[in-house]
Amino acid sequence: MRPSRTSYPLSWRLMDALEAIAAAVWPRSFSAAVPWLMLLPAVVLVGLLVLGLWDMADGSFRTLDTATFLPSDDYSLTNYHRAFTEKLFFTVASRSLIGSLIVTAVTLIFAFPYSYVMVRTRSTVLRKFLLIALFLPFFIGQVVRAYGWLIILGSQGMVNEALGLVGVSPIRLLYNYPAVLFGLVQYMLPFAVLMLAPALTAIPEEMESAAGSLGANWVRTFIHVVLPLAKPGFIGAGLVVMTLSLTDFAIPAILGGGSQDFIANAIYDQFFRTSDQGMGATLALLLVAVGSIMVGVVFALFGAGTLAIGRSK
Amino acid sequence: MTETMAADAPFAVSVRGVNMVFDGVHAVRDATFDLEKGRFLTILGPSGSGKTTLLRMIAGFGRPTSGEVFINGLAVGSVPPHKRSIGMVFQKLALFPHMTAAENVAFPLKMRRFDARSIPDRVQRYLDLVKLGKLGDRRIHELSGGQQQRVAIARALVFEPDLLLLDEPLAALDRKLREEMQLEFRRIQRELDVTTINVTHDQREALVVSDEIIVMDHGRIQQKARPEATYRQPKNAFVANFIGVTNFIEGAVASIDGEKIVFDRPGFAGRVGNGFRPAAGAAARGALRAEQIRIGSGREALGDVDTIFDGTVTDAIFEGERVVYEVSVKDLGETPLRVFDHDPVTHNQHDIGSSVALGWNVKDVLVFGD
Ligand SMILES: Nc1ncnc2c1ncn2[C@@H]1O[C@H](COP(=O)(O)OP(=O)(O)OP(=O)(O)O)[C@@H](O)[C@H]1O
Ligand SMILES: [Mg+2]
Numbered sequence: 001m002r003p004s005r006t007s008y009p010l011s012w013r014l015m016d017a018l019e020a021i022a023a024a025v026w027p028r029s030f031s032a033a034v035p036w037l038m039l040l041p042a043v044v045l046v047g048l049l050v051l052g053l054w055d056m057a058d059g060s061f062r063t064l065d066t067a068t069f070l071p072s073d074d075y076s077l078t079n080y081h082r083a084f085t086e087k088l089f090f091t092v093a094s095r096s097l098i099g100s101l102i103v104t105a106v107t108l109i110f111a112f113p114y115s116y117v118m119v120r121t122r123s124t125v126l127r128k129f130l131l132i133a134l135f136l137p138f139f140i141g142q143v144v145r146a147y148g149w150l151i152i153l154g155s156q157g158m159v160n161e162a163l164g165l166v167g168v169s170p171i172r173l174l175y176n177y178p179a180v181l182f183g184l185v186q187y188m189l190p191f192a193v194l195m196l197a198p199a200l201t202a203i204p205e206e207m208e209s210a211a212g213s214l215g216a217n218w219v220r221t222f223i224h225v226v227l228p229l230a231k232p233g234f235i236g237a238g239l240v241v242m243t244l245s246l247t248d249f250a251i252p253a254i255l256g257g258g259s260q261d262f263i264a265n266a267i268y269d270q271f272f273r274t275s276d277q278g279m280g281a282t283l284a285l286l287l288v289a290v291g292s293i294m295v296g297v298v299f300a301l302f303g304a305g306t307l308a309i310g311r312s313k
Numbered sequence: 314m315t316e317t318m319a320a321d322a323p324f325a326v327s328v329r330g331v332n333m334v335f336d337g338v339h340a341v342r343d344a345t346f347d348l349e350k351g352r353f354l355t356i357l358g359p360s361g362s363g364k365t366t367l368l369r370m371i372a373g374f375g376r377p378t379s380g381e382v383f384i385n386g387l388a389v390g391s392v393p394p395h396k397r398s399i400g401m402v403f404q405k406l407a408l409f410p411h412m413t414a415a416e417n418v419a420f421p422l423k424m425r426r427f428d429a430r431s432i433p434d435r436v437q438r439y440l441d442l443v444k445l446g447k448l449g450d451r452r453i454h455e456l457s458g459g460q461q462q463r464v465a466i467a468r469a470l471v472f473e474p475d476l477l478l479l480d481e482p483l484a485a486l487d488r489k490l491r492e493e494m495q496l497e498f499r500r501i502q503r504e505l506d507v508t509t510i511n512v513t514h515d516q517r518e519a520l521v522v523s524d525e526i527i528v529m530d531h532g533r534i535q536q537k538a539r540p541e542a543t544y545r546q547p548k549n550a551f552v553a554n555f556i557g558v559t560n561f562i563e564g565a566v567a568s569i570d571g572e573k574i575v576f577d578r579p580g581f582a583g584r585v586g587n588g589f590r591p592a593a594g595a596a597a598r599g600a601l602r603a604e605q606i607r608i609g610s611g612r613e614a615l616g617d618v619d620t621i622f623d624g625t626v627t628d629a630i631f632e633g634e635r636v637v638y639e640v641s642v643k644d645l646g647e648t649p650l651r652v653f654d655h656d657p658v659t660h661n662q663h664d665i666g667s668s669v670a671l672g673w674n675v676k677d678v679l680v681f682g683d
Contacts, residue, residue: 209374210407212394214468215424224420228411 053288059281064274071278079282089266089283095177096262097290100246103184107241108234110185111192115233116226118193119200134190142187146254149183150174175257183251188244192237199233200226235302243291263287323386325350325476325508326371331380333366333532340366342532344380348510348525353502355511355519358529359555364512365404367529368478371510373397385475395424400469400507401478406461408453414464415440415449421472439467442501459490466498470505477502479511483518491515495522516556520544528552548587550598550681558603560650562678566591574680578644580620583678597680604653605677608638609670610663618672624650626663638663640671 062071063078083089118130137145152158153173160170173179203226211221227234249264256262261269263283270280326348333341341363348354356364369375371382373394381388389397400421408417418436427435440449443463453461462482469477479498483491499522502509513519519526520540528535528543528551536548547553550561564576569590574597575582583599591597609615612623624642627649639649652671663669 204405204407206403206405206407207409209369209372209394210401210403210409211420211424212374213372213397213399213401214421215395215472216420217393217395220424224424225409229409 053285056281056284059278060285062278064276064278069275079279080286082279083282083286092261092263092266093286093290095260096246096264099177099181099184099262100242103181103188103245104238104242106181106185107188107192108196108238111189111196111237112230112234114189115193115196115200119197120205134193137187137190142250143254145187146183146251149179149186149255153179174255175259177256177260180252180256180260180262183255184245184248187248187251188241191244192241195237195240196230196233199230199236203229231302235298239295239298242294246291246294247287324348324383325352325385326510327383327386328367328371329381329383331367331370331377331382333363333370333375334378340532341370341377344534346527346534346537348508350508351506352524353499353509353511353522354525354527355513355523356527356529357513357516357519357555359514362529363532364514364529365480366532368401368480368510368512371476372399372401372478398472398475399478400472400474400476402462402465402469402480402482404480404482404484406465406482408461408465408468410453412453413449414445414451414453414456414460417453417464418449418467418471421468425472427472435471439471442470442504443467443497458486459494462486462494463497466501470501470507473505473507475508477507477509479509481512481514483513484515491518492521498522520556528555530555546587547600547679550600553586553600553679553681558651558653560601560603560606560648562599562601562645562650564597564599564646566593566595566597568593573675578646580622581645581678582620582675583680584676586679586681589680589682591682595682597682599678599680601650601673601678603637603651604655605673606650606652607672608640608652608654608663609672610667612670612672615670615672619674620678621670621672623668623670626665626667626669629663629665631662636662638669640669642671 059071060079061075061077062073063076064070065072114130114134118127118134121127121130140148150157154160155170155172155174157173159173163169163171207225207229208221211225212218216224246262247264248262249268252260252262252265253268256265264287267280267283267287270276270283324347328344328346331341331344332339344363344367356367358364366375370377371384373389373392376390381390383389384397384399409420412420415436418439419432422432422435423429437446437449440446443466445460445463445467448456448460453464456464465482483494486494495518498509498511502522511518511522520543523540525537526540526543527537530551536543536552538546538548543552544556547556553559554561562576562578562581564578564581566574567577568575572585573582574585574591576597576599581599583601586600589597607615607618612621615621622642622644624640626638627641628639630637634655636654638652638654640652641649650671
């Protein structure tokens, strides 16, 4: 009797063929190189980024020749001088910096209870609901979401219509600083929750019970036990929120309506409106520098939190 | 005078008809017991028998589905854990890793608003008590397992709670350290005279440290008694089996003569256990401890016993201070009997396969129905 055909399924034969091809192309003796080869794409990507930065560094020392609209051939510090002296850039920079700090603080405050409930609830239904609510915004995208806010908060938006019903004349809810910060917080919340949740999961529930039996009510348990133990999560989440909101483009552009530009908007303007690539490159590099310094300061003060890498000791 | 005082003084802990049901799982069933002040009670039972659940309800984590817990005579159903005067040492210790040993011990004092000036001295006193006087400034992860246990004990005791609860804090330690810590518990408990409830599934620990033992199984309290009584007068076959090494001989009742129950296996009889009074013909099992059986190469070597059976050695395990034999006795069923032989003088080893005589007294065979 012939053996059953499914005793060696077609998919296995396909795999055999593929393995044979792989073996021909990539002899077994090379196998030690495989892990490095898998690292290659990432290295190439980072390498390209460094190349780009190098190119921008070069550009940042060239001023725009207003006659030809081409970057000058000679190098100067003019762009940097302008960046540090012109009021516009100062306004934009401080707006972004202060904004990112406020957004970070507010987001962390909102994100904590959300992830805490998500991690600790005994109800699987509630946990699933919270998780879905968290991921939904990711499917929608930043620009669409910002437009959603236009619909809700615009002068003829839902909020103002509702206010109109009770006789309140339309209020300008958009195109101001709070609107941008509000939009950013809403955008950053899921990131912060996702970064906080693992840190909270890592705190044994028994730790909180212990604090309770030792005489701490929930507020003091939170302050003395949960908060310090969740610190790595706060640092990780804070860094991500801070850098993402410092460099955000879409929300200041759409909810700020051009009046509330962040650094990224200013850079965009230099590149694509004024066509002053040198100035754009200067601002971009300064943004990288400021961001790195902020991250560096946090690392130095608090450690790297959940972003700490390498084998734990 | 003192007697009426003792009778009037409320129990340190009273548990009355307490049940705990977790969606479908009946973890604790109708638990009722009292514990006098200053006593050391051990709750002993196999894994999943509801020990932790019972302890947590006393501590205030998780309200009983029904029933009531009283501490010093007061119902505490609606009192949250931080308002109860209970020190608890958790199964996984739950020491705070972001604090030093001394800070861990100081924590309950700060939370309970002790006078700040008195805290350092008191912390030092309790660190000394657990013999960690010099290690207060170490972080938790810089301490060994046994030292961490001590920090946890100091932290649970430093605020002088009315009640100390221990949830198997020794389970993770190696045997030598565990036995050392058991005695340490006992010493501290006597020194401070604090009422203590200890949870364990280590029967030896229960016998060594306790004034009283509660044996639990399937959420139900099987017996509450002093260690010796738990050992010598187990209330049912479960307790007899759980504590010590017990042989069960299955059979049916042939006749009953006062306290003596004669089995349908010729020559085998036992004594009524826990008021079990079966009719003739009913199924019954005799429980006989391994150390109550004597073993010898012939009947004359057994000395003064009233029951003797012949058997064959099927296994002999040398354990140092004793030899554990498994002896198959044709007339007593399939399962071989386990026998401890503590004979440090003659060192008579019985080889596997050799014929031996086993002897014991009828009064040592407890007969149960279940
Ligand atoms: N929060 C809970 N939700 C659902 N079931 C639970 C919960 N806690 C305990 N149980 C169940 O209740 C029963 C008793 O659990 P408990 O933790 O009290 O056992 P234990 O005697 O302490 O066991 P161990 O010796 O393994 O610690 C178990 O069947 C357990 O699965
Ligand atoms: Mg347990």
